Amino acid sequence: MTKKILFIFSFFFCFILGCQQECRPPLKTKPLSAEIKPYKGKPTLCLNGVAVQPVIYALTSCPGGRWSWDEMPAYSIRRFSEIGVRLFQCELWMRDIFPNDDDLLDIELVKKQIRGFLEINPGAAVVIRLRCNSSPRWNRRHREECVAWADTAAEDKEDDGLHRWDDYDTENPLRYSAASEKWRNDMVEKIKILCRELSKTKEGNAVIGIQMATLIYGENHYWGFIQHEPDVSEPMQKHFREWLKNKYKTDEALQKSWNNPLVSLATASVPGMNERFPGNLDGIFRNPSTNRQMIDYSQCQHELVADNLILFCKTAKENWPRPLLTGIFYGYTFYCFGRHAAGGHLEMERILSSPYIDYLSAPMTYAVGAKEMGGSGHARGLIEECLLHGKIWLDEYDNSTSLHPKNMAEYLSDFTRNLEEDKAMIRRNLASTYTKGGGRWFYDFGPRTIGGWWNDSILLKD
Helix, strand or coil: CHHHHHHHHHHHHHHHHHHHHHHCCCCCCCCCCEEEEEECCEEEEEECCEECCCEEEECCCCCCCCCCCCHHHHHHHHHHHHCCCCEEEEEEEHHHHCCCCCCCCCHHHHHHHHHHHHCCCCCCEEEEEEECCCCHHHHHHCHHHECCECCCCCECCCCCCCCCCCCCCCCCECCECCCCHHHHHHHHHHHHHHHHHHCCCCHHHHEEEEEEECCECCCCECCCCCCCCECCCHHHHHHHHHHHHHHHCCHHHHHHHHCCCCCCCCCCCCCCHHHHCCCCCECCECCCCCCHHHHHHHHHHHHHHHHHHHHHHHHHHHCCCCCCEEEEECCCCCCCCCCHHHHCCCCHHHHHCCCCCCEEEEECCCCCCCCCCCCCCCCCCCHHHHHHCCCEEEEEECCCCCCCCHHHHHHCCCCCCCHHHHHHHHHHHHHHHHCCCCEEEEECCCHHHCCCCCCCHHHHHC
């Protein structure tokens, strides 16, 4: 009798639970498409043909703040939805969504990330910042495909702790070389799989764009470029020789340009420290008659990074069934640590001429005084240059607010002291972008880096 009662109870419990699950409102998302079209005299973001203002709320890459279903992100998504924001951005890392380094996509994780926005805001339109980094395990297995520096050795600093996956990017970490054909081919295949599988789902209907992110912080600066000298790896040596062959065609032409009768297309190499800093620089400039080797390498590296980005954006567009927005961090003109040649963004014409890239973006300039009260708050790139090429510029708003823990003030040059200063900063920063025809996302490096910089009714109302 007891077993019978337990069976009946279990049956009804499962039936009720099943009914609750069935009664959960299914996702009803109309497939969205996104394009940049002329509207009132400037390139404009259009969703399903309708012009929209690009005001975006973005989650971070920090543990506790990067998944849409976590408590703080969900709360912030709801607050921004309540004031009318519909556009959102989130991050997906290849190492998370392809956890075994093979071609098996964890589509449920991808869907869950997007569903977190839709369950709060059914009309949400989502941009994915896709981190095209190989995993630490891939890097250890394929060290021959990883970056090498002229001035130091790579260090494998990854551990099992929970931290931002890009914590060590500016140092000398074990990371893929941008010249690695294996890495590039792996990424292309994974982008294809992600686009084809995600676009067929209900969650995929809400996706309007993919921002391709490589190298340092996904901002497409070469690994360790601020303090170190990349990249003397074997993949880069091979790529550089191919680049020289395309440029010079013959040994004689190379020897004349490099002013070196001993060099050849088969033996030419990426410059080492002696060639990079020969002691005969003309101030901040390199003399083409004596330092052409380094000039050629810098151009080769910049073209390579740009070509990878164009390829990844092209792959996404060609494997998504609807018009899809594709963008990148690029065009950092102001404040690049005085290291533009080593890892900045010097292939602007190449990028702006590509039909596969719709928008460029960057954090606001970090120039001294620019982000602080009374500063300019200007973009890090030239917004007008994008508009002239039919593209849009999206500023990343990573200004802190007074809601940040007070003991962090010493680390933040743009720290504000009260809500009135916060309001002034927000108005200045938004006006700086919108009056030039650009857009902006609020990148929430909030309290303890998991979100909440703007979670105050006064700021949200303003």
